[in-house]
Amino acid sequence: MNTNNLLFLIMVGSAVAAAAGYLGSFMVIKRMSLVGDALSHVALPGMAIAILLHLSPIVGALVALTIATVGIWYLEKTSKIYPEALVGIFFTFALAVGVLITPEPELLEALFGDIEKITVMEGVWAILISLLVIFAVRFISKKLILGVISEELAKSMNISTSTTNFIYLLLVGIIVALGVKFVGTLLMGALVIVPAASAKNISRGITNYYLYSILFGILSAIIGIASANYFHISPGPAVVLTSILIFILSYLFKK
């Protein structure tokens, strides 16, 4: 791999990781951490079906994630207690089915991602979409936070918490679909949750919290991809391990 290529991959990875970190910051305080993980598993059967139909795996992932997003949103909206166990069961089921129907040669790539196979076109799109997602999250961020503090209070201010949550989950779905190509279905959940969990350890205010979530995502991508290139290891796990290392450090510095 030449240096330009590496720089480009780092840029793509950083953009996706930044958006994932920002989205994750809400997921962590909404106490929906499992959802990021669960959603990333759903991508697999979608990708498998897309491969079998000779379509782009990202499109397959996106369709599967949209369906799953609607499902989660509906469950969140209609049940009083968040059905965490049910979500866990359904998404493990998706993962199992996905593993069975994904053609053998593509399986490893689907599970753990392979950013090196990203084309220039895909990379440029990933960067653009990530930036758009960050912009969209910023637009709904205040509403999301009010919903976390008190749904009633938010509603009394004429904020539709249900619509806000739906938009939020769709954005998560989009980023997970992008990230699956990058770190794979098994590890994408980590890229959403871990940077935010680290940021929460060391932030007092919300602005810092968002910035650290994004920053830790970007750092994980840069260090992870660069070291994967250096040590000739798979970039997906390297990125996730870097983010976990940052988490451990942040835990030690916890205020």
Add this chain to the structure above:
Amino acid sequence: MKDSLLRVTDLKVKFDHHVVLDDINFEVGKDETLAVIGPNGAGKTVLFRALLGLVPYEGKVEWAKGTKIGYVPQKLSIEKDLPLTTLEFFGLKEKSRKEIDDALASVGFEEDKPHKGHLSQHVLNRKIGVLSGGELQRVLIAFALLEHPDVLLFDEPTAGVDITAEETIYGLLRKLQERENLTIILISHELHVVYRYANNVICLNKEKICFGPPREVLDKESLEKLYGHEAGVYEHHHEHK
């Protein structure tokens, strides 16, 4: 009655065929203070949610045209380590720092009391989840006041608040009442509060049991109907006023 601000007619709320409120009729005039009392599970909070349009209901809830409603929810359980400072919480509403300071002053939070920098240091720049019950309650009231509401809906202003803070909150309530054009509707467990602050009281126990000025309608009969055998205790409270 002065100009009507709120008129509720034949209100009925059901959750899954379970009737929570039935046959509720009352009216609130401008600048009045209405207290809502009743035992646990009587539907007081549900009444508020219906007034705010947060739950589906039958019947009519009519606010005077253009009424701005401020809502102070019942004690919130905010996670202690939620990374959000009190000042950032106020920032969730698009208001200037001046407006925020004014709202804070009207709930008795001022920068130089009891000493310089106290407010910033102990309230504004702290995580909102670590505020005491009384502080959080005042913050929530200030948050509602930011919009210059015509009416404040107050769900158990002193639940989970210690006695000194309780006095502060009621002192505050009195001050808010004195402000022009502010109607207050509050849910309370405490009858002495009702006698002291409310022009009218509505007694709820799934349906309306009484409605009117506290001294006229809170008689032995309606209290017994409301609280059952506990009524004696409440009446005792009453005699000492």
